[in-house]
Amino acid sequence: MITIKNKQFVRLIPKEKIQARTAEIAQDLNTAYADKNPIFLGVLNGCFMFLAEMFKHIEIPCQVSFTKVQSYESMQSSGKVLELIGIPEDVKGRHVVLVEDIIDTGLTMQSVMAKLKLQKPSSISVVTLLHKAAATKIPLQIDHVGFVIENNFVVGFGLDFDGYGRNYEDILVVSDQANS
Ligand code: XMP
Ligand code: MG
Numbered sequence: 001m002i003t004i005k006n007k008q009f010v011r012l013i014p015k016e017k018i019q020a021r022t023a024e025i026a027q028d029l030n031t032a033y034a035d036k037n038p039i040f041l042g043v044l045n046g047c048f049m050f051l052a053e054m055f056k057h058i059e060i061p062c063q064v065s066f067t068k069v070q071s072y073e074s075m076q077s078s079g080k081v082l083e084l085i086g087i088p089e090d091v092k093g094r095h096v097v098l099v100e101d102i103i104d105t106g107l108t109m110q111s112v113m114a115k116l117k118l119q120k121p122s123s124i125s126v127v128t129l130l131h132k133a134a135a136t137k138i139p140l141q142i143d144h145v146g147f148v149i150e151n152n153f154v155v156g157f158g159l160d161f162d163g164y165g166r167n168y169e170d171i172l173v174v175s176d177q178a179n180s
Contacts, residue, residue, distance in 0.1 A: 002172055004155060004165040009172035013147055018129070018157055018171065019053060021146045025127060026057030028144060029097065032125075036095040037061050043112055044068040044085065046101030049158035049166070050129040050146075054099070065090065067115075071108045074162050075153045075174075081111040087119050096121040101158050102130040106138035113140075130154065130171070147171075 002009045029038075040058075042051045044066050055064070068085035071077055096116065103109050109126065116124060129146040149171075155161045156168035165172065 001175065002168070004161050004172075007161060008175040009155060009165070010175045011170050012149070012154060012173040013171040015157070015169035018146070018169075022050065022053045022129070023057045025144045025146065026054045029054075029127070030057075030059050033062070033095060033097070034060055038063075038095040038097050039091055040064045040097045040099055041087070041091065041116070042066045042099045043101075043108065045166070046158045046160070047099050050101055051099045054127075063090075067112060069108055069112060071111075077105050077107060079107070081108050083111075083115070087112075087115050089119060091116065091119045091121045094121050095123045096125075098124060098126045100126070100128040102132065102154070103128045103140065103142060104132045104135050106136040106140050109140055109142075110138050129157070130159075149173075 040051065040062060042064065065088045066085065067087050070082045070084055071080065098112065100109060125143040126141065127144040128142060131142060131145045131148050132151050133148045135151045153174045154171050155165035156170050156172045158166050160166045
């Protein structure tokens with residue numbers, strides 16, 4: 001049991017599995033984007049650990065940039081997506097790889113995607129470490145998924161509970177969703 005703030009969490013995905021799966025995704029991207037000079041666009045805050053882990057294995061010429069949005073309040077989606085740092089203009093005409101920590105309802109991805117398309121990139125693909133597939137109500141094309149997980153609140157490896165818990169190397173799941 002791991003306590004973060006006032007909640008109990010247990011390990012769901014150990015760091016070894018996260019590292020191995022992230023390396024596999026990076027190899028797929030090395031192949032797919034070998035001659036494309038892609039720009040990786042991370043969605044802050046949650047993406048920072050996943051993107052850093054992935055970047056250790058990216059071996060092709062590429063750049064990285066970030067956008068920052070907020071939609072979650074504590075343990076659930078607020079239903080609104082607030083843009084805190086916009087899409088950088090240098091994505092115009094580029095092959096963009098959008099990098100997310102988790103796709104839940106899909107609202108965040110839908111919103112980021114709509115704003116990104118306004119900047120006229122050449123192509124967009126979506127990479128996410130986690131996907132709560134049963135919770136995603138919006139039709140989205142997701143090109144690379146680390147792990148499909150059940151519809152329970154998770155933290156660790158960049159994901160937070162009220163800003164805490166991002167520093168854990170494992171993905172943790174809340175141990176009693178009913179009391180949360
Ligand atoms: P939506 O619902 O817009 O959610 O697809 C995406 C964003 O919400 C955050 N999120 C979570 N954060 N544990 C977290 O720590 C979760 O279980 C969780 N589910 C969604 C996350 O920031 C993601 O980018
Ligand atoms: Mg988050």
